[in-house]
Amino acid sequence: MKKYFLLLVLSSFLTMTYAQKTTEQRLQEIEDRLALKALVDEFSVLADRKDIVNQMLLFTEDAKVESVNNGQAIVLSGKKQIGDAFEGFLSLFEVVYHINGQQTITITGDKATGIAYCSVSLIGVQNGKRMKNDMGVIYNDEYVKIKGKWLIANRKSNFTWRNSQLLSE
Structure with missing residues (x-):
């Protein structure tokens, strides 16, 4: 009986603690969620513009990006290596187009984790033919709030599917 009572008291305390969030704390959480959504969207918009310089401002100095495609992983460390790789990859395409979808976020103080879904279209010349590559990607992110x-502190990009088609000239 004592264990049951203790569990009931502990459960009530945790419930009250959450319910006692101040209006300011709740507003801060809303602001943080909106800022994290904007961060993911800004990453995509800058990729579409091939604006790598400004895209790198969205990462911490020691950020890591892991891209997984067909079971093969490439790990990039630091803004310089990430920026060089992004610039080299995006230069292969005339058109880069991201459409972001759902995003879930867990915030713990000045750190957060998130999962975001994205559809990416890339149009460029491959083997002398104009091709469109559509891909689905799931971003597993770790974020940090600085000043x-x-x-973005860490990003794992899982490219889950791809469809390629020849475009007419």
Whole structure:
């Protein structure tokens, strides 16, 4: 009986603690969620523009990006290596187009994790033919808030499917 009572008291305390969030704390959480969504969207918009310089401002200095495609992983460390790889890859395409979808976020103070879904279209010349590559990607992110601004600390990009088609000239 004592164990049951203790469990009931502990459960009530945890419930009250959550319910006692101040309006300011709740507003901060809403602001953080909106900022994290904007961060993911800004990453995609800058990729579409091939604006690598500004895209790198969205990462921490020691960020890591892991891209997984067909079971093969490439790990990039630091803004310089990430930026060089992004610039080299995006230069292969005339058109880069991201459409972001659902995103889930867990915030713990100045750190957060998130999962975001994205559809990417890449149009470029491959083997002398103009091709369109559509891909589905799931981003598993770790974020950190530095001086009031959310940044990407780690990103694992899982390219889950791909469809290629020849475009007419």
